[in-house]
Amino acid sequence: MTSSPALVSAPRAESPLAASAPGSAAAPRTRRLPRLLGLAAAELSLLRRNRMQLGTAIVLPLALPFFFLPLAQNGASGAALAGVLGTGFVVVLLFVVYYNLLSAYVARRQDLVLKRLRTGEASDATVLAATATPALLLAAVMITLTTALSIPLLDLPLPENPLVLALGLGLGAVMLVPLALVTANITRTVESAQVTSLPAMAVLMIGAGGILPLDLLPEWAARLITFLPSAPITALVRLGWLGIDADGAAVAGADAWLLTAGQTGILLAWTLVGALIVREHFRWEPRG
Amino acid sequence: MTTLDQAPTTTGSTGSTGTTASAATTSTDATDIAADIVLQASGLSRRYGRGKDSYLAVDGLDLTLHRGxxxxxLGTNGAGKTSTLEVLEGLARPTDGTVRVFGHDPYRERRAVRPRQGLMLQTGGFPADLTALEALRMWSRTLSTPRPVLDVLADVDLADRAGTRISSLSGGELRRLDLASAIAGDPELLFLDEPTTGLDPESRARAWELIASLKARGTTIVLTTHYLDEAESLADRLAIMHRGQIVREGTVADVVAGHAARIRATLPASAPALPELQGEAVRSPEGRLEVTTSSLPEDLHTLLTWARSAGVELSSLDARAASLESVFLEIAGSTHTLEG
Known part of the structure; x- marks a missing residue:
């Protein structure tokens, strides 16, 4: 048996302390993106190998427009359909981003992958963001496909302001990442995610207007619901696609900007709160 | 095997390293020696829990490691090896005391330290559905100075298992993948926590060669192990931990020095009284003889001469000098005396 000659024949440069001083502080910063992409590539391989997760993530968004086909054939207006489609998008995000990531984070923790990565050079944020990257990209692709498919299939109007639409869905998807991480804290195994995900899923569906008929609720309850993390997603989808507010009134100019800013603020606030909780309390190792 | 050939050389260089080490700890003004210090820990303590239930795993530990x-x-289970290692590696904060690695705090200034150190954990930590190659590549992409992934796999003899899923690798193969990720970043300082546990003898010999070759190129290495022969043949210096403290430190010769040798034999009950020995002899009623002595050759000679002239047959004769193992067992044994 031969010991690796390459190793033996290359004596290390002397004077280690001198070498460490300049440039070493700048190095980690420039390496951040390659690190994120390297880890994300591994996550993508894992996602590809998880047939169940991948299947749901592809089939559900594509099936969504067909759920609304009977409504469209029954003469529902394009505006009404685009409104409920916003709720549908939230459901898609919950499955493709929230639930997928919850299982992925719990699985990585169970396999001690998070523990290992934390001993290396990548920052905590990079490690967690890397797992989220493929799911977010997949969600972006699938929702774009769903939208593109829905417009001709359901005879919908073209989005009035696609940027606002994209902003709502994009931020909404990002907001679900810390939510998945917080939920991972109370989830011991991948299997138990089926149960621990339910509260957040239920609350977010209510916020998206999918469960309770909001116009039948008392004023205060309806107001409260607009501050749930999923409510701004539907609001921004509605505004971006149809240019209307929750009451169906057309919004334009400064009012539209104000509405966008307000809804974005709610999403950012939830994202921030989630991120702070994760930073302080995230559980990186399985419970002993 | 290479490791065996290297053993005398290792012990030879050991003496000089040991002297430098003690010189550095006594005279701090010698800056040329200080510049050579890779890791320095002083008064290190680590306590788990608070109040009554708290447990002091590391208790005022001092340690200086020099380049190369x-x-x-070493230590018994629960002696505090891993707790110490975690602090030195910057994975945990000490309750008390300081650690400097390359002149930085490894916990707070991890960005300065991590690119230059490699860790081999006891835990694994690769996604089950990735192949060995993918897992190592994933890890390598987080490193500042990654070596080619296939080279690293070849170093730990896993090249032929590159396409195998983590979930299908054997325990020994996983351990070698752990070692691969520890050396993948070409570290200057390498922590190996029980690197050969679970390896078959051949892989173990191969791992020893790899470790020796890393050392030969100047890597500073901290090694914990359950195998005393591993420490004996690889380590320049070693410390034996017991109950959170370092109870012996130095070269193998230093550690063993002053410990008594032992002669064992079985005598017929009819044998006459023993001759005068330098050491202490104990004869059991069943005829077992045990001599503890610091003058092994003299006492052995006396005993053999006596046996021949008295016509006594010394069966199962076993004479051995103090070894790392006997010192270790003595220290480990003191636990039982104290607890039991």
């Missing part, structure tokens, strides 16, 4: 040396950290 291989330091073995």
């Amino acid at each position: 040396e291989l330091f073995g950290l």
Whole structure:
């Protein structure tokens, strides 16, 4: 048996302390993106190998427009359909981003992958963001496909302001990442995610207007619901696609900007709160 | 095998390293020696829990590591090896005391330290559905100075298992993948926590060669192990931990020095009284003889001469000098005396 000659024949440069001083502080910063992409590539391989997760993530968004086909054939207006489609998008995000990531984070923790990565050079944020990257990209692709498919299939109007639409869905998807991480804290195994995900899923569906008929609720309850993390997603989808507010009134100019800013603020606030909780309390190792 | 051939050389260089080490700890003004210090820990303590239930795992530990040396950290289970290692590696904050690695705090200034150190954990930590190659590549992409992934796999003899899923690798193969990720970043300082546990003898010999070759190129290595022969043949210096403290430290010769040798034999009950020995002899009623002595050759000679002239047959004769193992067992044994 031969010991690796390459190793033996290359004596290390002397004077280690001198070498460490300049440039070493700048190095980690420039390496951040390659690190994120390297880890994300591994996550993508894992996602590809998880047939169940991948299947749901592809089939559900594509099936969504067909759920609304009977409504469209029954003469529902394009505006009404685009409104409920916003709720549908939230459901898609919950499955493709929230639930997928919850299982992925719990699985990585169970396999001690998070523990290992934390001993290396990548920052905590990079490690967690890397797992989220493929799911977010997949969600972006699938929702774009769903939208593109829905417009001709359901005879919908073209989005009035696609940027606002994209902003709502994009931020909404990002907001679900810390939510998945917080939920991972109370989830011991991948299997138990089926149960621990339910509260957040239920609350977010209510916020998206999918469960309770909001116009039948008392004023205060309806107001409260607009501050749930999923409510701004539907609001921004509605505004971006149809240019209307929750009451169906057309919004334009400064009012539209104000509405966008307000809804974005709610999403950012939830994202921030989630991120702070994760930073302080995230559980990186399985419970002993 | 290469490791065996190297053993005398290792012990030879050991003496000088040991002297430098003690010189550095006594005279701090010698800056040329200080510049050579890779890791320095002083008054290190680590306490788990609070109040009554708290437990002091590491208790006032001092340690200095010099560039290029291989330091073995030995101890019984629960002696505090891993707790110490975690602090030195910057994975945990000490309750008390300071650690400096390359002149930085490894916990707070991890960005300065991590690119230059490699860790081999006891835990694994690769996604089950990735292949060995993918897992190592994933890890390598987080490193500042990654070596080619296939080279690293070849170093640990896993090249032929590159396409195998983590979930299908054997325990020994996983252990070698752990070692691969520890060396993948070409570290200057390498922590190996029980690197050969679970390896078959051949892989173990191969791992020893790899460790020796890393050392030969100047890597500073901290090694914990359950195998005393591993420490004995690889380590320049070693420390034996017991109950959170370092109870012996130095070269193998230093550690063993002053410990008594032992002669054992079985005598017929009819044998006459023993001759005068330098050491202490104990004869059991069943005829077992045990001599504890610091003058092994003299006492052995006396005993053999006596046996021949008295016509006594010394069966199952076993004479051995103090070894790392006997010192270790003595220290480990003191636990039982104290607890039991």
